[in-house]
Amino acid sequence: MNFRGFHLRAGQAADGPYALDITPEKAGWGHSSLRVLELPPGGGHSFPTGDSEWIVLPLSGGCTVTTASGETFELAGRKGVFDAVTDFAYVPRDEEVRVESAGGGRFALTGARCRNRLPARYGPASGVPVELRGAGSCSRQVNNFAAAGSFACDRLIAVEVLTPGGNWSSYPPHKHDECRPGEESELEEIYYFEIADAAGRPGLGYQRVTPSGHGRGTDVLAEVRGGDAVLIPDGWHGPSIAAPGHDMYYLNVMAGPGETREWLICDHPDHGWIRSTWPDQPVDPRLPLYNAPAGDAR
Numbered sequence: 001m002n003f004r005g006f007h008l009r010a011g012q013a014a015d016g017p018y019a020l021d022i023t024p025e026k027a028g029w030g031h032s033s034l035r036v037l038e039l040p041p042g043g044g045h046s047f048p049t050g051d052s053e054w055i056v057l058p059l060s061g062g063c064t065v066t067t068a069s070g071e072t073f074e075l076a077g078r079k080g081v082f083d084a085v086t087d088f089a090y091v092p093r094d095e096e097v098r099v100e101s102a103g104g105g106r107f108a109l110t111g112a113r114c115r116n117r118l119p120a121r122y123g124p125a126s127g128v129p130v131e132l133r134g135a136g137s138c139s140r141q142v143n144n145f146a147a148a149g150s151f152a153c154d155r156l157i158a159v160e161v162l163t164p165g166g167n168w169s170s171y172p173p174h175k176h177d178e179c180r181p182g183e184e185s186e187l188e189e190i191y192y193f194e195i196a197d198a199a200g201r202p203g204l205g206y207q208r209v210t211p212s213g214h215g216r217g218t219d220v221l222a223e224v225r226g227g228d229a230v231l232i233p234d235g236w237h238g239p240s241i242a243a244p245g246h247d248m249y250y251l252n253v254m255a256g257p258g259e260t261r262e263w264l265i266c267d268h269p270d271h272g273w274i275r276s277t278w279p280d281q282p283v284d285p286r287l288p289l290y291n292a293p294a295g296d297a298r
Helices: 272-280
Strands: 018-022 032-039 043-048 052-067 072-078 088-091 096-101 105-113 121-123 130-133 140-146 157-163 188-195 205-210 220-224 229-232 236-242 248-255
Touching (some): 018 229, 032 096, 032 248, 052 140, 088 140, 188 220, 205 229, 236 248
Antiparallel strands (some): 018 032, 032 105, 052 088, 052 105, 088 121, 140 157, 157 248, 205 236
């Protein structure tokens, strides 16, 4: 692995125009990619998709996405990840893509190596399923913009998770590092974090990964801050802990070798019991932080 460790602090994996540049080669695995592109007002950047499919997802600001094949998608975007669901654009492998932003902004490029070339498409914010998962102090919001059952991709799975300050998410710890048909899918995963300021001060959170007995024996206990990422090639991952007063956002990007695009997980045997307590608890009343809009401003 080119990266030194699994916890990439903000700026540690920057490369050229990208504030974060995670490729399969740099991660030492086979499928998942994530780039964070920062553009000034009036700025633009072109990139080849190569052997991967990509989704351009605004983190802040809006942009225009253009392909060499002639498609153009105007993304309204959003002020920031704690403010709204965003629209997005899917672009296929073997394509040349340009991203331009009149007002400037930050844009996640979520990628996965794939075999099939699907059509370039616009994903409206109004079509993103917003799910409330867990209960009590395990409550979180999941924006399933590119979940396996929400938006068609060849290999890529990507979702956003918002955790109110003081709550635990990615809990109970779970894994997806073995191919067991109908029970568990083999998926590499990237977590990219943003943490909400509070009282004029930056926040933090914590991410845990423990060895499952498969793969590299990944073992991580990371204090994460805005712009950090954690690589999870294998292992039980969770909890993701939001410090009190500071809401946590993370973007999950997943892909793997399976012929079927699906997210099948296995709970940690010591902690899976917590799910049985959720029906008797209310969902955190702070959720949802926001809902998908009824329609998009185009």
